[in-house]
Amino acid sequence: MTRGTGRGGSSAAPSSMDVARVAGVSQKTVSRVFNDEPYVSAEVRRRVLEAAEQLGYRRNSAARALASGRTRSIGVVTLGTALYGPASLLMGVERVVRDTGYALRVVNSVEGDLAGIAGAVDSLLDQGVDGIVISEPIDEAGEDGDVTLRVAVPVLVIGAPPPVTAPTVLTVGDGADLMARTATEHLLGLGHPTVHHLAGPQRWYAARDRLEGWRATLTAHGRDVPPVIAGDWSAASGYAAGRELAEDGDVTAVFAANDDMAIGLIHALTEAGRRVPEDVSVVGFDDIPVAAHVAPPLTTVRQPFDAVAQEGLKRLVHVIENPEAAPLTASDPPVDLIIRASTAPPPNRTTPARGRRAASRSRRGKPDPSLSNGGPAT
Numbered sequence: 001m002t003r004g005t006g007r008g009g010s011s012a013a014p015s016s017m018d019v020a021r022v023a024g025v026s027q028k029t030v031s032r033v034f035n036d037e038p039y040v041s042a043e044v045r046r047r048v049l050e051a052a053e054q055l056g057y058r059r060n061s062a063a064r065a066l067a068s069g070r071t072r073s074i075g076v077v078t079l080g081t082a083l084y085g086p087a088s089l090l091m092g093v094e095r096v097v098r099d100t101g102y103a104l105r106v107v108n109s110v111e112g113d114l115a116g117i118a119g120a121v122d123s124l125l126d127q128g129v130d131g132i133v134i135s136e137p138i139d140e141a142g143e144d145g146d147v148t149l150r151v152a153v154p155v156l157v158i159g160a161p162p163p164v165t166a167p168t169v170l171t172v173g174d175g176a177d178l179m180a181r182t183a184t185e186h187l188l189g190l191g192h193p194t195v196h197h198l199a200g201p202q203r204w205y206a207a208r209d210r211l212e213g214w215r216a217t218l219t220a221h222g223r224d225v226p227p228v229i230a231g232d233w234s235a236a237s238g239y240a241a242g243r244e245l246a247e248d249g250d251v252t253a254v255f256a257a258n259d260d261m262a263i264g265l266i267h268a269l270t271e272a273g274r275r276v277p278e279d280v281s282v283v284g285f286d287d288i289p290v291a292a293h294v295a296p297p298l299t300t301v302r303q304p305f306d307a308v309a310q311e312g313l314k315r316l317v318h319v320i321e322n323p324e325a326a327p328l329t330a331s332d333p334p335v336d337l338i339i340r341a342s343t344a345p346p347p348n349r350t351t352p353a354r355g356r357r358a359a360s361r362s363r364r365g366k367p368d369p370s371l372s373n374g375g376p377a378t
Contacts, residue, residue, distance in 0.1 A: 242268025
């Protein structure tokens, strides 16, 4: 059976009843196939799908929404930044949502806007989404305290969660502290007496997790915890920090909270005559595409963006479609340290260390007092 075509004729869009007739099944069976319900044999499912393809049948999303109370759409709140991590997560979410048959609605929040996430969530709820993904949230607490989100649909948070009240709150990709521990352990294992840290901006939960993982590792090993250098994720801030660290001859290892800052750091160290890794070892975080092609190639922690998106969306869709069932169990996040040429054992200190310990750090990249051993700013 084929549909009529041509400018002179009229042809109604095929219905589920047409599919049922061609497949030789009931209309209810067609509905079960397209709703992925159980108790449909593989042979019947094949016949229904082939009939739908032959007829060019498309499900009526509006009708399905009225019947099921769901719009088959998922909303995503993202910072709308070009930074590699958040952008990669958004692309991963987009790929997975397409495969689930749901529509995707994206709303950008703005860093520095105290109502950014809350306003983005309200916008998505107004569109009737069935679930919401909050990707790489930042701390939006103002002077009056925390901003608590109140959401009427299931929420998936990628990263450390902000305060959220919802029917179900799922988290995924919140293992940055463990990844930071792995990076720090790698440097200590090479024989470095301690490891300095170039941190991301502390309004980002991800930056806090990496800082805490670094600090906890040094403390567990009984090592000195150096003052934290504050960056802003950019290579320029890494370069500024590198100029300061290059003056301290005792610095032999640095863990940077992302690869861009690590690359800027290496640039400044090299420019100051501090060789990487012969004098100073550097580890980054993310494994951006260029990390393998800088000089020297960067040792870094690879973030599993696609795997995080895959697991998170699978769990969110399960909760949306099975609201009475228990949520699927989260798996432990993989930790993948990519060892390249930017790390090595510390130099043999048989001669006085080059450089001097800076008495004060007045230029960009100076230690942030709120990030010292007293813990991250909140």
